[in-house]
Amino acid sequence: MTPVLEAEGLGYAVDGSTLLQDVDLEVQRGELVAIAGPNGAGKSTLLRLLAGDLAPTAGEARLEGRPCRSYAPRDLARLRAVLPQQTVLQFAFTAEEVVEFGRAPHRGRFSGSIARERSVIRAAMKEADVLTFAARSFPTLSAGEQSRVSLARVLAQETPVLLLDEPTAALDIRHQEHVMGVARRLSREGRTIVAVVHDLNLAARYADSVALLCGGSLVASGSPWDVLTGGTLTDVFDHPVQVVPHPGGDRPLVLAEPAWPSSSP
Amino acid sequence: MRALRLVRGPLLLGGLVVAVVASVLLGAGIGAVDIPARQVIAVIAGKLGLDLGITVSPENEAILWAIRLPRVALGLLVGAGLAVAGATLQGIFRNPLADPGLIGVSSGASLGAVGAIVLGLSGLGAATLPVAAFAGALVATFAVYALARFEGRTEVVTLLLTGLAVNAIAGAGIGYLVFQATDSEIRDAVFWTLGSLGGATWTVVLSAAPFVLLGVFLMPAFARELNLLILGEREAAHLGVATERLRVVLIALVALTTGAAVAVAGTIGFIGLIVPHLVRLAAGPDNRIVLPASALAGAALLVFADLLARTAAAPAELPIGVITSLIGGPFFLWLLHRTRRAHGGWG
Numbered sequence: 001m002t003p004v005l006e007a008e009g010l011g012y013a014v015d016g017s018t019l020l021q022d023v024d025l026e027v028q029r030g031e032l033v034a035i036a037g038p039n040g041a042g043k044s045t046l047l048r049l050l051a052g053d054l055a056p057t058a059g060e061a062r063l064e065g066r067p068c069r070s071y072a073p074r075d076l077a078r079l080r081a082v083l084p085q086q087t088v089l090q091f092a093f094t095a096e097e098v099v100e101f102g103r104a105p106h107r108g109r110f111s112g113s114i115a116r117e118r119s120v121i122r123a124a125m126k127e128a129d130v131l132t133f134a135a136r137s138f139p140t141l142s143a144g145e146q147s148r149v150s151l152a153r154v155l156a157q158e159t160p161v162l163l164l165d166e167p168t169a170a171l172d173i174r175h176q177e178h179v180m181g182v183a184r185r186l187s188r189e190g191r192t193i194v195a196v197v198h199d200l201n202l203a204a205r206y207a208d209s210v211a212l213l214c215g216g217s218l219v220a221s222g223s224p225w226d227v228l229t230g231g232t233l234t235d236v237f238d239h240p241v242q243v244v245p246h247p248g249g250d251r252p253l254v255l256a257e258p259a260w261p262s263s264s265p
Numbered sequence: 266m267r268a269l270r271l272v273r274g275p276l277l278l279g280g281l282v283v284a285v286v287a288s289v290l291l292g293a294g295i296g297a298v299d300i301p302a303r304q305v306i307a308v309i310a311g312k313l314g315l316d317l318g319i320t321v322s323p324e325n326e327a328i329l330w331a332i333r334l335p336r337v338a339l340g341l342l343v344g345a346g347l348a349v350a351g352a353t354l355q356g357i358f359r360n361p362l363a364d365p366g367l368i369g370v371s372s373g374a375s376l377g378a379v380g381a382i383v384l385g386l387s388g389l390g391a392a393t394l395p396v397a398a399f400a401g402a403l404v405a406t407f408a409v410y411a412l413a414r415f416e417g418r419t420e421v422v423t424l425l426l427t428g429l430a431v432n433a434i435a436g437a438g439i440g441y442l443v444f445q446a447t448d449s450e451i452r453d454a455v456f457w458t459l460g461s462l463g464g465a466t467w468t469v470v471l472s473a474a475p476f477v478l479l480g481v482f483l484m485p486a487f488a489r490e491l492n493l494l495i496l497g498e499r500e501a502a503h504l505g506v507a508t509e510r511l512r513v514v515l516i517a518l519v520a521l522t523t524g525a526a527v528a529v530a531g532t533i534g535f536i537g538l539i540v541p542h543l544v545r546l547a548a549g550p551d552n553r554i555v556l557p558a559s560a561l562a563g564a565a566l567l568v569f570a571d572l573l574a575r576t577a578a579a580p581a582e583l584p585i586g587v588i589t590s591l592i593g594g595p596f597f598l599w600l601l602h603r604t605r606r607a608h609g610g611w612g
Contacts, residue, residue: 053499077505084499090361091495091550101496104489105505157504 002065004029004161004192005050011058012045019045021058023218025211027194029160032187034203035196037213038237043196044085044165046213050194051082051163063161077105081157083164087150092137095149099125099134102156121156127182128152129175143170151179162186164195168202180206200254204228205246212236228252274554277547281561285341288568292337293329295572297580300325300333309334336465339473340568343462343530344540346477346522348563351537352544352555353484353519354406356491357512358413359498360424361545362600364538365523368413368424369405369431371534374520374527375457376435377401379442391472399476399524405431406520410512459586460531462571473529480522481560487515488552495550533586535593536563542600 003026010023020042027033035043048054049061052068061068063079071079081102089098099121125131128151133141138149147170154162164183168176176199184206187193197203203210204224211221212228214236220227233241233254240257247253290302307319308329321329347365354363354370365371381397389396413427439457456464490511493501502508526533540563541555548554567585570592574583 051503053502073502073507074505077503080503082499082503084497084503087497087500089496090359091545093492093496093550097549097551098496101493101500101504104493107489 001028003027004031004064005194006062006065007046007050007059008062009059010046010049010056010061012042012049012054013057018216020049020213020216023059023213025218025221027192029192030187030190031208032183032193032195032206034207034210035194035213036198036200036203036210037219041213042216043213045216046211047082047163047165047194047196051080052076053082074105077157077159079159080161080163081154081159083150083154083162083167085165085169086143087138087146089138092139094135095130095138095141095145095152096121096125096134098138098149099130099152099156102153105157120158124152124156127155129178144172144175147171148175148179155182160191162191162193162195164193166196166198169198176202200228200233204252204254205249224252228254273548274551274558277544277554277558278561281558281565284565285561285568288565288572289337289341292340292568292572293333295576296328296333298325298328300329305329335467335470336462336571337568338467338470339462339465339529340571341564342470342474342477343526343533344536344563344565344567345481345560346526346563347533347536347567348540348559349481349484349556350519350522350526352541352552352559353487353491353515354537355541356495356552357410357515357519358424359495361542362538362597362604363424364535365402365519366532366534366537367432367597368409368428369435370402370409370520370523371527371532372432372435372439373405373408374398374402374524375532376438376442377404377524378528379439379457383442383446391468392476394528395473395476395525397524398528399521401435402520402524402527403517405435406516410516456531456584458532459584459590460533461582461584461586462530462567462574463582464529469529473525476521476525480518480525484515484518484522485553485556485560487511488556491515491552491556495552531586533567534590535597536567536589538600539589539593539596540566542596 005027007023007025011021012019023046035046037043045054049056050068052063052071055069063071068076102124103117103121125134128148130145130148130152133145138146141149147167151167167179167183171179180202183193183195187208197207207224209222210224210227212219212232219236220232228243230241230243233243242255242257243252244255245253290305293305294300294302303319304321304325307317307321308326310317312330351364354365354368355361375398377400378394378398380401381393386397387393409427409431413424415423443457490501490506493504493506494508494511498508541559544555544558544562548558570588571585574585574588577583
């Protein structure tokens with residue numbers, strides 16, 4: 001079976017510095033893959049290459065078997081949606097209007113009924129838990145609220161592939177779990193999701209597979225139990241890390257050693 | 266709430282159509298000789314081949330047709346063009362403080378027009394000035410665009426400082442050319458810096474109309490894509506917009522419209538800033554409303570401003586830029602203050 005998303009010898013260099021090199025990755029339909037790794041590991045670069053934002057300087061990124069950059073912008077927008085880390089908006093569009101923008105790739109000659117458009121937008125807003133401030137102006141929302149509105153916009157795009165850059169970074173603990181839960185459920189419904197996730201425990205609990213990057217290279221990829229081991233994480237993050245079974249289920253729990261005082265006797 | 270938002274746009278557009286009609290009737294009717302609105306209507310209808318059975322004296326008809334109506338028509342054109350160009354620039358730069366005057370597009374256009382006059386260019390007939398102004402505006406816009414953008418957006422302070430520099434350079438060029446020129450055809454520097462509708466004849470109106478109208482009618486066709494661009498450079502691309510192509514097309518249309526407006530009326534400041542803001546305050550930021558509403562509001566506003574310029578110190582005539590800058594300057598200061606407060610800095 002052809003993977004939905006595929007990186008082969010993928011690399012990206014700019015101004016003589018290599019941000020990503022020699023990454024091989026296959027993502028199957030219905031999989032939820034977490035990209036993890038330290039700051040500057042190349043996580044966002046990998047996501048942007050998979051999204052078709054950047055042209056690879058080595059290797060190839062493929063979506064449905066074709067190079068990501070070979071699609072017309074609109075065709076690509078019907079195949080994959082991208083959640084950016086942050087959206088800076090200087091004009092007072094309401095949260096609901098921002099979510100409506102997600103429907104743009106589907107508008108045109110054969111656009112669906114208004115009733116269907118409205119129900120898609122409402123469902124996306126409900127999913128991202130933003131209905132309560134639908135009418136508020138986007139620039140006045142908190143970072144976490146903005147991030148969820150952007151998620152609703154991405155969901156409204158109704159694409160088979162979702163690429164999420166730190167979807168949980170600005171969120172409180174309830175919404176972190178909620179958003180990862182939504183991603184998990186969507187993947188069970190057949191959508192393919194790749195998310196940059198900083199919190200290793202979120203990756204451990206929700207992802208089918210974890211791709212661990214360090215210094216622009218793929219260090220390990222596979223199931224959370226295989227990738228998120230104390231030894232690997234201690235090496236990659238250059239900090240003592242233990243992994244134990246999560247008391248609430250069959251997933252690893254990642255514990256960092258305190259940097260003070262116990263680690264520096 | 267939603268229903269309110271949906272009707273606000275059409276309501277505003279309807280109201281603005283009424284304002285445009287009122288501006289035409291008052292702008293044409295008021296002056297050294299006051300002419301009633303029904304006579305203005307009769308003359309316009311008469312030229313369109315409709316006889317309304319209203320008698321208009323030959324003197325009044327001459328005043329209207331030779332002096333007042335071309336001036337009103339020029340005001341409508343220039344006002345609509347500058348306002349739509351301003352609204353579009355704000356979208357391209359993703360920055361609500363962009364304005365053709367402030368960021369140097371207008372002075373680039375002026376330099377182009379003055380240059381063409383001094384060099385004695387006339388190869389394109391009546392279109393020579395608008396085309397030369399278009400070229401100047403295009404160079405200025407792309408220069409500001411290339412210099413002021415960083416990582417897909419422009420900060421207010423960078424944009425305005427870049428505009429300041431472009432304005433200074435173009436201003437020096439205009440000053441030098443006007444100073445050197447012996448050609449009696451060249452207008453004085455006041456025209457190029459404060460603008461005027463005083464030169465209006467039907468020939469002037471027709472020389473600018475095709476360019477301005479092209480921009481005024483084409484820019485709103487990109488309103489939906491411009492909305493997505495405002496959301497973000499990458500976001501727009503992710504939603505299927507060919508962002509590079511969109512920006513090049515829109516910058517060309519802005520330069521064309523602004524260039525033609527400046528070629529016939531000089532640089533009239535702040536219309537492109539004030540009008541889209543007022544429209545957004547009334548109907549929200551959706552460009553599908555903002556662009557057409559700005560065209561109508563800009564048209565009406567400039568005709569009213571010109572009426573004020575003609576009558577406030579009659580029989581002397583104020584440069585129209587004095588009026589628009591007197592309103593626009595304080596408005597701009599208020600916007601700067603508000604932007605600064607909202608973003609906690611010069612974001």
